[in-house]
Amino acid sequence: MSERDAERSVSQTVRAQLALRDMILSGRLRPGERISELQAVDITGVSRTPVRLALVRLEDEGLLQAIPSGGFMVKAFTERDILDSIELRGTLEGLAARFAAERGVSARSLEPLKECLADLDQLVRQDPISVEAFSAYVTMNARFHALLNELSASAPLIREIDRVSALPFASPSAFVMAQSALPEAHQILLIGQDHHRIVVDAIENREGARAEAVMREHSRLAARNLRLAIRNRTHLDLLPALALLKSPVE
Amino acid sequence: MSERDAERSVSQTVRAQLALRDMILSGRLRPGERISELQAVDITGVSRTPVRLALVRLEDEGLLQAIPSGGFMVKAFTERDILDSIELRGTLEGLAARFAAERGVSARSLEPLKECLADLDQLVRQDPISVEAFSAYVTMNARFHALLNELSASAPLIREIDRVSALPFASPSAFVMAQSALPEAHQILLIGQDHHRIVVDAIENREGARAEAVMREHSRLAARNLRLAIRNRTHLDLLPALALLKSPVE
DNA sequence: ATCGCGTCCTATGTATACAAACTGCACTCA
DNA sequence: TGAGTGCAGTTTGTATACATAGGACGCGAT
Numbered sequence: 001m002s003e004r005d006a007e008r009s010v011s012q013t014v015r016a017q018l019a020l021r022d023m024i025l026s027g028r029l030r031p032g033e034r035i036s037e038l039q040a041v042d043i044t045g046v047s048r049t050p051v052r053l054a055l056v057r058l059e060d061e062g063l064l065q066a067i068p069s070g071g072f073m074v075k076a077f078t079e080r081d082i083l084d085s086i087e088l089r090g091t092l093e094g095l096a097a098r099f100a101a102e103r104g105v106s107a108r109s110l111e112p113l114k115e116c117l118a119d120l121d122q123l124v125r126q127d128p129i130s131v132e133a134f135s136a137y138v139t140m141n142a143r144f145h146a147l148l149n150e151l152s153a154s155a156p157l158i159r160e161i162d163r164v165s166a167l168p169f170a171s172p173s174a175f176v177m178a179q180s181a182l183p184e185a186h187q188i189l190l191i192g193q194d195h196h197r198i199v200v201d202a203i204e205n206r207e208g209a210r211a212e213a214v215m216r217e218h219s220r221l222a223a224r225n226l227r228l229a230i231r232n233r234t235h236l237d238l239l240p241a242l243a244l245l246k247s248p249v250e
Numbered sequence: 251m252s253e254r255d256a257e258r259s260v261s262q263t264v265r266a267q268l269a270l271r272d273m274i275l276s277g278r279l280r281p282g283e284r285i286s287e288l289q290a291v292d293i294t295g296v297s298r299t300p301v302r303l304a305l306v307r308l309e310d311e312g313l314l315q316a317i318p319s320g321g322f323m324v325k326a327f328t329e330r331d332i333l334d335s336i337e338l339r340g341t342l343e344g345l346a347a348r349f350a351a352e353r354g355v356s357a358r359s360l361e362p363l364k365e366c367l368a369d370l371d372q373l374v375r376q377d378p379i380s381v382e383a384f385s386a387y388v389t390m391n392a393r394f395h396a397l398l399n400e401l402s403a404s405a406p407l408i409r410e411i412d413r414v415s416a417l418p419f420a421s422p423s424a425f426v427m428a429q430s431a432l433p434e435a436h437q438i439l440l441i442g443q444d445h446h447r448i449v450v451d452a453i454e455n456r457e458g459a460r461a462e463a464v465m466r467e468h469s470r471l472a473a474r475n476l477r478l479a480i481r482n483r484t485h486l487d488l489l490p491a492l493a494l495l496k497s498p499v500e
Numbered sequence: 501a502t503c504g505c506g507t508c509c510t511a512t513g514t515a516t517a518c519a520a521a522c523t524g525c526a527c528t529c530a
Numbered sequence: 531t532g533a534g535t536g537c538a539g540t541t542t543g544t545a546t547a548c549a550t551a552g553g554a555c556g557c558g559a560t
Contacts, residue, residue, distance in 0.1 A: 011543070011544090012543075012544065012545095013543080013544090036510095036511065036512085037511075037512070038510090038511070038512095046544080046545090047544060047545045047546075048512090048544095048545080048546080049299065049543080049544055049545065049546090050543075050544065050545090052303070052512090052513095053302070053303070053306065056303065056306060056307070057306070060310045062406075062409070069512095069551095069552070069553090070511070070512050070513085070551090070552085071511075071512075080404075081404075081405055081406055084349075084404045084405075084406045084407055085406045087345070088342075088345065088406055088407055088410060091341060091342070091345050092338075092341070095337070095338065095341050099334075154330075154331075154334045155331055155334075156312075156331055156334045156335045156338055156417075157334055157338055159312070160338060160410065160413075160414065163410075163413075164410065167406075261513065261514090262513075262514065262515095263513080263514090286540090286541065286542085287541075287542070288540085288541070288542095296514080296515090297514060297515045297516070298514095298515080298516080298542095299513080299514055299515065299516090300513075300514065300515090302542090302543095319521095319522070319523090319542095320521090320522080320541070320542050320543085321541075321542075
């Protein structure tokens with residue numbers, strides 16, 4: 001089995017980290033729940049040394065919180081925390097867009113971004129839009145954002161964006177899939193695509209402030225999506241982020 | 251010796267982390283230099299397990315970089331990286347100020363900030379300003395920024411700000427002390443103090459956009475300070491940040 | 501009955517032993 | 531002579547044993 005081989009090729013530390021993250025995001029470990037090293041050893045089947053490293057890494061990912069007296073607990077987020085994280089990401093991506101615009105990017109380096117934009121256009125144009133297109137959109141959208149951030153050519157900034165986006169609810173498309181069946185969903189995708197077009201145009205024309213503003217606005221779509229997702233409770237299983245909420249939505 | 255007692259009360263992990271950080275910031279470990287676990291063991295005198303944890307934490311702090319083949323190297327920063335980090339911090343603190351303004355802070359919670367502002371005023375008013383006052387300013391300034399950030403009441407944002415500020419060159423007063431002897435220094439402090447006053451006023455009057463704008467502008471002082479510091483090479487020993495520069499200033 | 505103290509137990513901190521992988525070097529074969 | 535292979539040394543990855551600290555429970559005394 002190639003899957004199992006692949007699993008074996010990674011270090012125990014990484015394997016433990018993946019297993020624990022999965023447990024947290026799937027809700028099997030509840031927010032606020034304490035998790036001891038020994039528990040983690042039982043869960044993952046690896047020994048304390050790599051488990052401990054995995055726990056530390058998950059702590060700085062933001063999924064765990066160190067308990068002063070020792071050990072870790074699954075971090076619990078309020079709805080406000082999630083909204084703030086979205087705003088935070090928007091602000092950072094806005095800065096990235098401004099850097100890209102102000103520093104000037106060559107026509108050549110803008111090419112992949114434009115191609116990605118065209119691909120997204122293609123997907124969004126469908127009416128009604130298929131679930132497969134939604135799925136493809138999520139992937140392509142992530143690519144668009146990654147390309148955009150790289151255009152900032154700022155290692156410290158990209159590092160922070162990656163960090164913030166690691167939290168499941170702050171990543172750009174976190175809520176898109178969960179509501180692919182909702183009537184409002186396609187509309188939101190269309191608006192998002194408008195933003196994408198505008199930011200590329202602003203960068204091309206070196207309008208830093210405009211590029212920044214539109215990326216900030218863009219992130220508010222995610223907030224809108226979150227509210228939609230909470231209101232329509234049918235697809236919560238697609239929203240690992242909500243497993244982290246302090247008072248779980250039911 | 252109380253110092254030694256204090257040292258003993260902290261964990262080996264923390265002690266190793268402190269020792270290694272000091273080595274890096276003081277330039278005894280050069281940017282780009284590889285550092286193996288065993289070297290770190292020799293340096294710190296603690297065993298591999300806590301040393302390894304300390305290395306991981308320093309990587310997360312941004313001072314070290316993991317080498318794909320294993321081990322770590324001291325991260326090297328370009329001048330651009332430093333300027334970007336400053337801008338990044340300014341953007342985050344700007345967001346914090348906006349949150350504080352928009353969400354409304356009670357008169358009571360604004361009190362400590364205002365006291366701090368008054369203390370800073372007192373220090374800055376001196377002319378000529380003493381070196382001791384410079385030193386006190388650095389401490390008080392850090393307190394002012396911390397209070398300000400807390401007023402955002404946003405845990406995710408505060409977390410990110412702390413992270414970014416951990417890099418020695420991104421923290422607010424990183425360059426102030428280094429140039430306390432320069433004629434321009436007092437002037438810069440005065441401008442910074444103007445910013446402080448404006449941001450408090452903006453928050454009090456719930457002007458989010460204004461609060462944000464002035465904090466962004468405020469961070470540009472740090473960039474100005476950095477350029478000054480590089481130009482006047484006399485005080486580089488006070489600038490641990492510059493130890494991390496890819497091509498060291500001489 | 502409640503408060504306080506002591507003991508035991510469990511969890512974490514630390515050290516070290518062992519295994520496996522990678523690097524560099526030397527030797528051999530084409 | 532050059533390239534490839536194998537061996538040795540070093541380094542990281544992993545497991546586990548030991549030390550210690552903190553918490554829980556129970557017992558006794560007031």
